[in-house]
Amino acid sequence: MVRFSNNLVGILNFITLLLSLPILIGGVWLSRQGTSECERFLDKPVIALGVFLLIVSLAGLIGACCRVSWLLWVYLLVMFLLILLLFCFTIFAFAVTNKGAGEAISNRGYKEYRLGDYSGWLQKRVNSQKNWNKIKSCLQDSKVCKSLIDDGSNTPADEFYNSHLSAIQSGCCKPSDGCGFNYVTPTNWTNTNTTSANPDCNAWSNDQKTLCFNCQSCKAGLLDNIKSDWKKVAVLNVIFLVFLIIVYSIGCCAFRNNREDNSWKRYP
Structure with a gap:
């Protein structure tokens, strides 16, 4: 049996x-x-x-x-x-x-993300140029920023500032608030020649294939996503x-x- x-x-x-x-x-x-x-x-x-x-x-x-x-x-x-x-x-x-969390910004519906807030092990993974090039390619292929302008590019500034962006959208699709850029559309900003020490300000580009995908904030937004998952x-x-x-x-x-x-x- x-x-x-x-x-x-x-x-x-x-x-x-x-x-x-x-x-x-x-x-x-x-x-x-x-x-x-x-x-x-x-x-x-x-x-x-x-x-x-x-x-x-x-x-x-x-x-x-x-x-x-x-x-x-x-x-x-x-x-x-x-x-x-x-x-x-x-x-x-x-x-x-x-470790790591988004930082709430006054009068903003979204949070901002800093790479240094996350664990050293995770930081090393995204700071590797080889790794980040592959990750960036995936983010660009996924059109993660395209959803911000799917309903048209005429989103008023106040409406955009009050929107609840995902960590990746906040980090990769717009410049840091500290840069003081002028809003045009969700993915188009006017550079005000800021004197901010934030390196992400110089990394930002209105080119839809570039945006802030080379920014530290983009890496931080990805890590926040990874942390949650x-x-x-x-x-x-x-x-x-x-x-x-x-x-x-x-x-x-x-x-x-x-x-x-x-x-x-x-x-x-």
Whole structure:
């Protein structure tokens, strides 16, 4: 009679096996259909995740249902390493997202963002010219600033100043308020030859492909976005960790069942 723990491990891994197939297909589709580097950015990680889930779920499924103890042992080892890796990443994610927040500006609906407010590790990632060129290309391809003028370029200044911009829009699509530029349209400002020490003032351009994508505030806006997303991921990781630990415990029971059954067959 097949034991409950073996059945449960088999069912869970069969579900994981089914989930791995669309992930793998999606990764292959991205690699073939992506027309830009930005669109193809995730294809290899997605394919790797799909292959990993496929192999691990097969090992768990065969090991539990066919009573192949060595496969189940490999499955448990990988699960243990995954739990350890996920635990370390969760702690790291909480640590690097602990610093940084937008600064509220008087009579403005949006906030402004400064790169120095965020963790040093995150700053190093975006200060790398190689990394930032790729990120900037993705931001430009996404037309994140185009939405500001989709309804026309005649947005009154007061209405714009009271609008609630996203962190990336505030950092990348307009100059810093400290520059004192004169508003024309959401993405068009007149340079007043400010004496501000803020380097972003000189980095601003009315060229729609440039805007403030070379500004420190743009990097800070991206980091604020990453910080928010990573915090959500870290919370989900905690829930996933609990689930993995439960599955790992059930797998250990199935492994023990396999060993007991093999011993019983050897010594009738």
